[in-house]
Every structure is written in C-alpha cells, then in structure tokens.
Amino acid sequence: MTAGYWEREGLERAILGALAAAGRDVDALTVDALAPADHFHGGGKAATDRLARLAGIRPGMHVLDVGGGLGGPARTLATYGAHVTVVDVTESFVRTGAALTARLGLADRVEHRVGDALALDVPAASFDLVWTQNSGMSILDKERLYLGFARALRPGGVLAIQEPMAGPVQPVIFPVMWARDASSSFLRTPPAMRAVMEAAGFRVRVWDDVTAETAGPGTADEIPPYFASRIIMGDALDAIVRAGHRNREEGRIVLIQAVLDRP
Ligand SMILES: C[S@@+](CC[C@H](N)C(=O)[O-])C[C@H]1O[C@@H](n2cnc3c(N)ncnc32)[C@H](O)[C@@H]1O
Numbered sequence: 001m002t003a004g005y006w007e008r009e010g011l012e013r014a015i016l017g018a019l020a021a022a023g024r025d026v027d028a029l030t031v032d033a034l035a036p037a038d039h040f041h042g043g044g045k046a047a048t049d050r051l052a053r054l055a056g057i058r059p060g061m062h063v064l065d066v067g068g069g070l071g072g073p074a075r076t077l078a079t080y081g082a083h084v085t086v087v088d089v090t091e092s093f094v095r096t097g098a099a100l101t102a103r104l105g106l107a108d109r110v111e112h113r114v115g116d117a118l119a120l121d122v123p124a125a126s127f128d129l130v131w132t133q134n135s136g137m138s139i140l141d142k143e144r145l146y147l148g149f150a151r152a153l154r155p156g157g158v159l160a161i162q163e164p165m166a167g168p169v170q171p172v173i174f175p176v177m178w179a180r181d182a183s184s185s186f187l188r189t190p191p192a193m194r195a196v197m198e199a200a201g202f203r204v205r206v207w208d209d210v211t212a213e214t215a216g217p218g219t220a221d222e223i224p225p226y227f228a229s230r231i232i233m234g235d236a237l238d239a240i241v242r243a244g245h246r247n248r249e250e251g252r253i254v255l256i257q258a259v260l261d262r263p
Contacts, residue, residue, distance in 0.1 A: 005138070005184070008232060011070070011096040018226035029104060031075050038072030038100060040228040041134035041162060042255050043214030048073045048133065054206050054259045055129060055160035057082055064127040064152050066117045067135020070228065071097030071110060077131065078109040084131075085122070087115040118144055125154045133162040137178045140186045142193070146200035150262055159202055159260040162210075165190050167251040173243045175236065176253070177229065190256055202260035211254045218245040 008014075015037045016026045024033050035045035043050070057063075059081025065074045068086030070093050077084050088094050091114050098112040115121055117132075118141060130149045139145055149159055166172070166187040179185035188196070194204060217223060220241040223230050229237055247253040 005178075006090040006232070007092050009092060011092055011231070012099045014231050015070075015096070015100070015226075018231055022224065022226045024226075031079050031104060031106075034100065034104070035072060035076070036224070036227050037231060038070040038075070038097075038228060040069045040072070040232065042164070042216060043162075043210065045072065045076060047162060047210065047214050047257070048076045050210070051131075051133070051160050051162055051257050051259075052077060052080060054208075054257065055131070055158055056259075057129070061128045062126070063129045063131055064120070064122060066120065066130065066132040066149070068112075068131075068133075069093050069097065069135070071101055071112060072228070073131065073133050074110045074112075075101060075104060075106055078106050082109070082129070084110045085127075086110065086112045087117065087120060087122075088112070089114065089116050118148065120148045120152055122152050124151050125157075127152050128154060128157050130157070130159045132160075134164065134177075136161075137164055137176075137187060138184050142186070142188065142196045143199070146197050146202070150200045150202065153262045155262065157262045158205075159197070159262065160258070161260075162255065162257050163193065164253050164255050165193055167247070167254045169251040172252050173246050173250075175240050175243060176247070177233070177240055177244070187253065190254065193256070194258075197258075197260055201262060203263055204258060204260050206257070206259040208257045209254055210257050211248055214255050215248055216244065217241065 057080040061082040063084040074084040220238040
C-alpha cells in the first residue's frame with residue numbers, strides 16, 4: 001500500500017458532524033445508526049451481517065479483524081457477543097475506531113491496534129475467527145498474508161473474508177477505492193485466491209460471488225455525506241464510483257465472500 005494512502009485527520013469530528021447534520025443524535029449513537037459512516041466496503045453493514053452469519057458467529061468467540069479500518073465490522077461482530085481485536089496499519093483509522101468504540105460503550109469487547117497484516121503481532125493459535133473485509137487489495141504478498149491468518153487461528157478455527165478479486169475481463173479501470181493506479185493494486189482471480197488459501201492450509205466451506213447484491217450506485221451523487229466512502233475520499237469519490245461501476249458491469253472486478261476452515 002502507498003504509505004499514508006488512507007491517513008486522514010479529524011475523522012471522528014467529520015463522522016459525528018455528518019451524522020448530526022443528517023439528524024442523528026450523536027450522543028446516543030447505536031451500532032446501526034453509525035453503520036453508514038464506519039463500514040468501508042461494498043454492501044455496508046448488510047454485507048457484514050451476511051458474512052457473520054455464514055461464518056457462524058457466536059457469543060464469546062475471539063475474533064481477529066485484519067485491516068478492520070474504523071471498526072464498523074468489529075462493532076457489528078461485538079453485537080453478536082464476540083470479542084474482537086482490530087489490527088490496522090492506518091493510525092488515524094485506529095485512533096478514530098477506538099474513540100467510536102468507546103462512544104458506543106463497547107471498549108470491553110473491541111480493541112483497536114496499529115499493526116501490519118503481513119506481520120501480525122498476535123500469539124499463534126489464539127483466535128476462533130480471523131475476519132478480513134475489503135483489506136487485502138493493496139497487499140502483494142498474498143501467500144504470506146494467508147499463512148499469517150492460518151497461524152493466528154486455533155485448529156478448527158474459521159477464516160471469513162470479503163475481498164474484491166480480478167474478474168474475467170482485464171485490466172481494472174482506475175482509480176479504485178484503494179489505489180490511484182495499478183502500482184498499488186494487487187488483485188488476483190478467484191481461482192488464484194482460492195489456491196493461495198488452500199496452500200495455506202484452509203478448506204473452502206462457502207465461496208459466494210456477491211458482486212451484484214453489494215453493488216453501489218453508478219454515480220457518487222447518490223452517496224450521502226455521512227457515508228464512510230464520502231467522508232474518507234471526499235471529492236475523489238466521484239471518479240472512483242464511476243470507475244467502480246464500469247469495473248463491476250464489465251466483469252473487471254468481482255466481490256467474493258468466503259468462509260474457510262482451518263482443519
Ligand atoms: C477499504 S478499508 C476497509 C476497512 C474495514 N475492513 C471495513 O470493511 O470497514 C481497507 C483497510 O485495510 C487497511 N490495510 C491495508 N493494508 C493493510 C496492511 N498491510 N495491514 C493492515 N491493514 C491494512 C487499511 O488501512 C484500511 O483500513
């Protein structure tokens with residue numbers, strides 16, 4: 001990833017301001033009310049809930065959310081009774097995520113840490129579920145990434161991913177949400193990704209193409225000011241949404257949700 005690509009100052013203020021302007025009571029926020037502003041991936045909270053159900057989320061589970069961003073997915077998993085450790089390389093996202101978690105009274109269930117997905121500083125075999133949602137696109141070394149996920153999971157643990165992958169038509173049209181150009185975007189096809197995961201020891205249980213059901217609008221005009229993508233990307237969002245629409249419609253990028261077992 002280009003260093004600092006996602007870093008933003010004043011994010012908590014921007015999020016609360018945008019929600020307040022939309023009529024939300026920011027002093028009595030709920031996970032659902034915050035969701036448009038803190039889920040930063042295709043399909044929003046509905047996609048997170050879908051993947052959580054597929055993964056068999058249960059109370060008491062210990063979850064590692066790699067590239068967890070502002071923590072929207074982590075706080076959603078906490079509502080199912082899970083304990084979540086979020087690791088993300090973007091310091092301002094980690095700071096903002098921790099502040100939002102405290103605001104929602106979930107600090108006993110969700111922890112936010114700065115860290116690199118390729119060098120996870122967690123004990124081996126310590127998590128029931130490794131979760132990663134729209135975070136691996138700018139990581140080149142997928143082999144190392146998935147070996148790290150396998151290491152973090154206890155035997156019998158589960159990996160749940162939501163990941164944009166290369167579609168049958170190439171090349172990708174830029175800019176995309178995670179990269180201005182091809183130098184920092186590393187997508188592989190679904191069969192190639194599956195092979196990486198299987199080589200890391202995972203067994204595929206569910207593999208769903210959710211491109212159609214998570215598709216956003218064709219133009220950024222339809223994205224309200226309190227959505228995470230608008231708050232984080234600002235005016236750059238317009239070109240990203242236009243390119244995203246073409247990437248989806250022309251089969252250049254697909255979105256996969258998958259659940260895998262670590263035997
Ligand atoms: C599009 S955001 C998704 C955030 C969150 N998973 C969500 O769905 O709301 C991508 C996230 O991946 C994180 N990320 C990218 N490369 C990373 C790396 N090498 N290690 C840790 N986090 C990374 C970014 O900082 C960013 O927060």
